[in-house]
Amino acid sequence: SGQHRVLRATAQLLAPVGDPEKVICVGLNYHDHCQEQGVKVPKEPLIFSKFPSSITGPFGDIVHPQDTSELDWEVELAAIIGKRGRHIEEAAALEHVLGFTVANDVSARDWQMRRNGRQWLLGKTFDTFCPLGPAIVTREAVADVHNLWIRCSVNGHRMQDSNTRHLIFGVPALVAWVSR
DSSP states (O other): HHHHHHHOGOOOOOOOSSSSSSSEEEEEEBHHHHHHHHHOOOOOOOOEOOGGGGOTTEEEEEEEETTOOEOOOEEEEEEEEOOSSSSOOOGGGGGGGEEEEEOOOOOEHHHHSSSGGSSHHHOOSSSSSEOOOOOEEEGGGGGGGEEEEEEEEETEEEEEEGGGGGGGSSSHHHHHHHHO
């Protein structure tokens, strides 16, 4: 109607998903990232999780914990699951996806790679370590989920620029895998 407008500068954008039951993530799922890290391409998805408390808005500050000296980030495609399911067939997997958004997978690499028995959980789940958004794009509005540009800027500087065509395991395969 044009009657109720809020100036962007006066609004705080929150994450488009507030308090999900689960935040399931996939590590080393881009060919270019594996090459950059000097690691072999995984034969099956490497699954880890983040706590819902790690979610923050798309433009919020990421709190740098005093307990880490190796803060890192990675831009990610996030699939928002809108329909429950178990043992989902890959051919039907996208029917369970509500839509997509952008995520920032922030990590404390020292905690992830050398502390706590090298379990990824603590290095990935500090509060504010999962900025999401600003919006969910419905799956129907995405022509090809495996041909989307994803980019990451830190303090205004472009740090990553890739495309989902570099995914090792595509979205349907991952939804099917995780649902088992």
